[in-house]
Amino acid sequence: MDHVLELGGRESINRSLAAARVGGRIMIIGVLSGFSQEIAMRSIYGKNLHLIGLSVGSRRHFEDMCQAIAEHQLRPVIDTTLPFESVPDGLRRMESGAHQGKICVDFGG
Structure with missing residues (x-):
């Protein structure tokens, strides 16, 4: 996968690392299992992965997202x-x- 959305579930970070392509990006948008996780560092280095932590956006971002969801019937x-x-x-x-x-x-x- 080029882009993986990681929600921070139990052991899901390592599944996300495995699913990402070489040079892929993993967007970490949640920490459902807490802030401490065991991570397969070999995958990060071996695949040159980019892990990006995303926080909640502005109200305008939320409104734009809601409009896009409605418009595209997601x-x-x-x-x-x-x-x-x-x-x-x-x-x-x-x-x-x-x-x-x-x-x-x-x-x-």
């Missing part, structure tokens, strides 16, 4: 939608790292 990737009573199952799935996309909770309202 939709999130949803892995699973669970009823509220199955939240523990969703948390276990998230902890396992087996999900690909968002785990949603349906409150049945």
Whole structure:
């Protein structure tokens, strides 16, 4: 991959390093598992990767993003939608790292 968006999930940084092409860029946009991670340094050096930490932008950036999402009809990737009573199952799935996309909770309202 030329560009990888890294959300900071458990062990996902090393999957992102593996997925990036030589000279690729990894944008770190979250720290879901905390600020301390074990990183495969060999991948960074061996592939000449660029790791870039991104923080939240301005209100104008947010408004522009919302407009682009609406204009291009972008939709999130949803892995699973669970009823509220199955939240523990969703948390276990998230902890396992087996999900690909968002785990949603349906409150049945």
